[in-house]
Amino acid sequence: MGSLSGRRIVLGVTGSIAAYKSAHVVRELVKSGAEVRVVMTPGAKEFITPLTLGTLSGHPVHSELTEDRNAGTWTDHVELGLWGDVILVAPVTAHTMAGMAEGRGDNLLLTVLLSAKCPVVIAPAMDRDMFTHAATAHNMDTLRERGVHIIDPDTGELASGLSGKGRMAEPERIRTELTQWFTDRMPLLGYHALITSGPTHEPIDAVRFIGNRSSGRQGSAIALELARRGMSVDFISGPSAFQTDHPGIRRVDVGTALEMQDAARAALESTPPDTIVGTAAVADFRPSSPREGKASKSELPDQLALTRNPDILADLNAHAPTACFKVGFALAHGDGKEAALRKLKAKLCDMVVLNSITDKGAGFGHTTNRVDFVHGPDRIDSFELKTKEAVAADLADVIQHRLSARPPLAPRQDD
Ligand SMILES: Cc1cc2nc3c(=O)[nH]c(=O)nc-3n(C[C@H](O)[C@H](O)[C@H](O)COP(=O)(O)O)c2cc1C
Secondary structure (H helix, E strand, O other), rough: OOOOOEEEEEEEEOOOHHHHHHHHHHHHHHOOOOOOEEEEOHHHHHHOHHHHHHHHHHOOOOOOOOOOOOOEOOHHHHHHHHHOOOOEEEOOOOHHHHHHHHOOOOOOHHHHHHHHOOOOOEOOOHHHHHHOOOHHHHHHHHHOOOOOOOOOOOOOOOOOOOEEEEOOHHHHHHHHHHHHHHHHHOOOOOOOEEEEEEEEOOOOOOEEOOOOOOHHHHHHHHHHHHOOOOOOEEEEOOOOOOOOOEEEEEEEEEOHHHHHHHHHHHHHHHHOOOOOOEEOOOOOOEEEEOOOOOOHHHHOOOOOOOEOOOHHHHHHHHHHHOOOOOEEEEOOOOOOOOHHHHHHOOOOOOEEEEEEOOOOOOOOOOOOOOOEEEEOEEEEEEOEEEEHHHHHHHHHHHHHHOOOOOOOOOOOOOO
C-alpha cells in the first residue's frame, strides 16, 4: 500500500501566512484517499476560514476547547488524538512549536497533541530570522528527539520580503513525504491481527487454580510490535502483568481456556484477521467440577477429576480465512523440531515458533528467548538468543513479508 488510501490524518493548521496553503494540503491528502479532520488554532482562523477547510475535508472543523458554552459541551480532544493514524501540523508556527516543546495545552490543537498516542509530523513555516533563531532551533531539536518528524521548509522568497529558509514545503511535497513516512513507519496499516497470549488459570475453587509459568511477555511484545507497524490487534490475554497500552490494540482479559476460546472466536467473527499468532500457553486440562467459594483443605479430594481443554489455536485456524497467515508457538524440552513439524500440520499453521526450555535464557520467565521459525521440513530458520522484543520484531518481519504481497482482508472499522 504505497498511497495514503484509508489513512486517518488529523491536520492541525496554525496562524502562519502559509495557512492559505493548508487548503491545498487538504486537497492533496483527500485526493490520495486519506480521511482528514482539521483542527485549527484560533490564530489560524485569521488567515483561512473553517468553512473552506471544512468543505474541502468533508468534515466539521474544530478549533475551540468548548463547543457550546451555554450547553456545556466540549470538543473531545482525546478522541481526536486516538482517531488519527498521524497528526500533521501544516503549517506549524514558531509559537505552536514552542507550545509543543513545553507541553502547553492552551488551545484545542495543543491539547490534541498532548493527549495523542499517534505519531506527529510538522511542516514549519515562518520568516527566515524566526526559523534560524536559537529558541526555534532548540524547540525543533526537542521535538525531533521526541520522535516528531519535521518536513524541512523550502528556501526562497518569504512573505516578509526576505529571502531564505522558512517557506512551508509545497503541499505536493508534504503529501509525498507523508506517504513515504507512512510506508517506512507503518507498513502494516490496514491489516488486522488476532493474538492469544499468556497462561490460563483453571479454577479448582475460588482461590486455587491449575496454571503454568507463562508470563505473557512474548505475546505482549508481539502485539506492541505489530501495532507499532500499523496493525489493528485483537489481543486476548490470560492473566498477565504486562501492559499493551497502544491505540491499535483492543485487549480482552480472560481467566480460563474456555473464556479465551470464546473471546478469540468472537474477535475472529467480528474481523477476519490477516494473521493469527497463538502465543498463549493454554492449560491442557481443567478441573471437571470447580467448587464455588473457597473449599477447606479437608473438603478437597485427594485426586482431581480433569477435563481436556479445547485446542484454541487449531480451532481458530480451522475457522480463519485461507489467506490468513497462521502462526503457532511450541515450547519444547530439548530439540523440539519434530514436535514443531507435527504441530504445524495438526494445528493448520503456516509457521511454528519453536522455543525450548532447555536453551539457557529461553522460554517462560526470561526476558530473552531463542527461537526457530519452523515453516516446514525444508525451511527452519534459527535465531540467536535475543530479547523477547527483538524476537517480536523478527516475527513481525516475517508477517510483514507475507502480508505485503496482498491487500488487507477486511476494510478498516471505526471503533
Ligand atoms: C500577517 C502575519 C503573518 C504571520 N506569519 C507567521 C508565520 O509564517 N510563522 C509563524 O511562526 N508566525 C507567524 N505569525 C505570527 C503568529 O500568527 C503568532 O505567533 C500567533 O500567536 C501564532 O499562533 P498559533 O501558533 O497558536 O496559531 C504571523 C503573524 C501575522 C500577523
